[in-house]
Amino acid sequence: MSYSKPLDGKAGLLMSVDYPMEPFRIKMIEPIQSTTREQRVKLIANAYYNVFNLKAEEILVDLLTDSGTGAMSxxxxxxxxxxxxxxxxxxxxxxxxxxxxxxxxxxxxxxxxxxxxxxxxxxxxxxxxxxxxxxxxxxxxxxxxxxxxxxxxxxxxxxxxxxxxxxxxxxxxxxxxxxxxxxxxxxxxxxxxxxxxxxxxxxxxxxxxxxxxxxxxxxxxxxxxxxxxxxxxxxxxxxxxxxxxxxxxxxxxxxxxxxxxxxxxxxxxxxxxxxxxxxxxxxxxxxxxxxxxxxxxxxxxxxxxxxxxxxxxxxxxxxxxxxxATDVDYLRYRTGQVAYLGSKMEESGIPMLKPFGGHAVYVDAKTMLPHIDVEEFPAHTFAVELYIEGGVRAVEIGTLLAGRDPKTGKNRIAPLELVRLAIPRRMYTQTHLDHVANSAAKLVDRASSMKGMQITYESEHLRHFTVRLRYK
Ligand SMILES: Cc1ncc(COP(=O)(O)O)c(C=O)c1O
CATH class of the missing domain: 3.40.640.10 (Type I PLP-dependent aspartate aminotransferase-like (Major domain))
Structure with a gap:
């Protein structure tokens, strides 16, 4: 097998990705509300620092999942x-x-x-x-x-x-x-x-x-x-x-x-x-x-x-x-949108999982927040801070999600501590993604002062959905 386009992510070499033009026009809109930083500080605390507890109206750009969240034609x-x-x-x-x-x-x-x-x-x-x-x-x-x-x-x-x-x-x-x-x-x-x-x-x-x-x-x-x-x-x-x-x-x-x-x-x-x-x-x-x-x-x-x-x-x-979903223009736009967001975040110094995949980009939180122990959930800290910074909802895919070993009761340590930003299909435009990338960029300077999290309540199964946390 040979590859038409060698991937270009060798150490230190960053590639800008142009935003792909949407192969559609917008005919119906769904308003979104903005919140202030002060409001978000309170909202996430009231949600026990669990992004699943946030209400949709409290979120500006929702990248929790690409599952069932897209726009229909x-x-x-x-x-x-x-x-x-x-x-x-x-x-x-x-x-x-x-x-x-x-x-x-x-x-x-x-x-x-x-x-x-x-x-x-x-x-x-x-x-x-x-x-x-x-x-x-x-x-x-x-x-x-x-x-x-x-x-x-x-x-x-x-x-x-x-x-x-x-x-x-x-x-x-x-x-x-x-x-x-x-x-x-x-x-x-x-x-x-x-x-x-x-x-x-x-x-x-x-x-x-x-x-x-x-x-x-x-x-x-x-x-x-x-x-x-x-x-x-x-x-x-x-x-x-x-x-x-x-x-x-x-x-x-x-x-x-x-x-x-x-x-x-x-x-x-x-x-x-x-x-x-x-x-x-x-x-x-x-x-x-x-x-x-x-x-x-x-x-x-x-x-x-x-x-x-x-x-x-x-x-x-x-x-x-x-x-x-088999339309090549749609698929080029879809995967291009993901690569655009990933490359913008990478350009601002955020360590990203490479290459960029099909439906989401992932922040490598262990590299970004090396001072936070994996059992204090660095990827979750990043997700909480991103919400506070820009009203963007992303989700931890790491040790918090991995849960506990039922036999030992110890945390299952995930191989990677990731923050997933999944892009709903045909829903957000370039300015939404620019807002996400700009909000994430603002976290870079204060990364070293971010704190880990501590669980105050957890369930036996799939704990990340209902877990309650506080800052350490
Ligand atoms: C690869 C894969 N398999 C199965 C599922 C489960 O599908 P559903 O959420 O529709 O139950 C998902 C959902 O995210 C998925 O990504």
């Missing part, structure tokens, strides 16, 4: 009106089926209310208690559902990937040799399946190469294991292949997407990302035998097989959104 709003709310056999389901078939090649398709709904049904059928689910970086709800099933999540991450400054075009890849050695050691029957997440959210929205996908197929075939995708950001992944692998630069996104999906036995998906929808999920497979129990679990947990916990109108929105 005029075609999606029109599709919504065509929604067929029949309990069974709705036209909306068949339109969704057509769209998924056309774009991914899969014909056995079930809707779910969102990604984790799909995960619950999928793992109930695909993984037995005690079996391993192999991956390149399972997302936290995926890990949660594998755990809840009594199965064991295990990831094969190349060592270089954990270096935030290491530049590689496909840093989301799975370490195939390590996975191979693991299956050999444990035995095929101890492993349920391989689940490759595209793009790799846990590791910074980094793409997976077509070579790595092909090799994963070969590995699955070698041992007779099923191979599925967590395809939440499948079109962003296809765009990175188009952009970074010269073998694919003359192929269309749809051609690349079809090839990418052709290697797998099916996929689960949160449609709240590349489905360009505010809600929804999908499960697909090629295997008729698996489809039957999937349908049964879906009916039990989500709803009948032609709606899966969604309204008919949501199915139409996803059918249309999936098609729009």
């Amino acid at each position: 005029q075609e999606q709003w029109s599709a919504l009106m065509l929604g067929d709310e029949s309990y069974a056999g709705a036209r909306s389901y068949y339109r969704l089926l057509e769209s998924v078939k056309e774009l991914t090649g899969f014909e056995l398709v079930l809707p779910a209310h969102q990604g984790r709904g799909a995960e619950k049904v999928f793992f109930a059928v695909m993984a037995q208690p005690g079996q391993y689910v192999l991956g390149n970086g399972h997302f936290d709800t995926t890990t949660g559902h594998i755990d809840a099933r009594g199965s064991i999540p295990v990831n094969f991450i190349p060592k270089t990937t954990l270096d935030p400054t290491f530049e590689a075009p496909f840093k989301g890849n799975m370490d195939i040799d390590a996975a191979d050695a693991f299956i050999k050691e444990k035995g095929k029957d101890a492993c349920a399946l391989i689940l490759l997440t595209i793009t790799n959210n846990t590791l910074g929205g980094q793409p997976v190469s077509m070579d790595n996908i092909r090799q994963t197929r070969e590995l699955a075939d070698k041992y007779g294991l099923p191979f599925y995708f967590d395809a939440a950001r499948m079109t962003e992944n296809a765009f990175f292949i188009h952009d970074r692998d010269s073998e694919y630069s003359s192929k269309s996104i749809r051609e690349i997407l079809l090839e990418q999906m052709s290697y797998a036995d099916g996929f689960i998906m949160s449609a709240k990302k590349d489905g360009l929808s505010n809600i929804g999920g999908l499960i697909t497979t090629r295997d008729e035998e698996i489809f039957q129990p999937l349908k049964e679990y879906l009916i039990l947990n989500e709803g009948y097989i032609t709606y899966g916990g969604l309204a008919g109108r949501d199915l139409d929105v996803i059918a249309q959104g999936l098609r729009e």
Whole structure:
């Protein structure tokens, strides 16, 4: 494989990125309110220093997540009106089926209310208690559902990937040799399946190469294991292949997407990302035998097989959104917006995870705030300070999120202390992102005087959502 554009993040060499023009005009607006710094100091204290406790109206630019937060197109709003709310056999389901078939090649398709709904049904059928689910970086709800099933999540991450400054075009890849050695050691029957997440959210929205996908197929075939995708950001992944692998630069996104999906036995998906929808999920497979129990679990947990916990109108929105998400101009703008924000922040001296991924930029808080111990959550301090500075909401992805080891009660120390700034799709403009970058830049000068945080309340599971903290 050769790369048309060598990535340019070698030490000390910074590249400015131009802001990509939006491939759309704005037809409807949602007002946002500004707050003063003094108000924000009080608001975040009242929220127990947990950004999840802030109200939307207290935030100027909300980069908490790219999940279900995007803006719909005029075609999606029109599709919504065509929604067929029949309990069974709705036209909306068949339109969704057509769209998924056309774009991914899969014909056995079930809707779910969102990604984790799909995960619950999928793992109930695909993984037995005690079996391993192999991956390149399972997302936290995926890990949660594998755990809840009594199965064991295990990831094969190349060592270089954990270096935030290491530049590689496909840093989301799975370490195939390590996975191979693991299956050999444990035995095929101890492993349920391989689940490759595209793009790799846990590791910074980094793409997976077509070579790595092909090799994963070969590995699955070698041992007779099923191979599925967590395809939440499948079109962003296809765009990175188009952009970074010269073998694919003359192929269309749809051609690349079809090839990418052709290697797998099916996929689960949160449609709240590349489905360009505010809600929804999908499960697909090629295997008729698996489809039957999937349908049964879906009916039990989500709803009948032609709606899966969604309204008919949501199915139409996803059918249309999936098609729009394959538009190369949209994808160039989307990934360009992320790179623009990342490069602006890097220019002002903020250490960033490189290269910039598909849906978010990540601040390397351990490098930025080396005086704050990881058990005092430096990335969370940064997120709180960014809110106070500019009303920008970002989120800690580090030791606070990692929680405690249930056996020892000690903090699980995360490999990286990151602050994630995720960009909702088609929502913010250049001035919003400039405001974010300028607010972050103001933190650089006072970084050395920032303090760590201390937990005053925490829950047993997924503590970051409800945790209460104070400054140390
Ligand atoms: C890769 C990945 N898988 C699964 C999920 C879960 O999807 P949902 O939030 O729709 O339940 C997410 C959500 O962020 C995700 O990024």
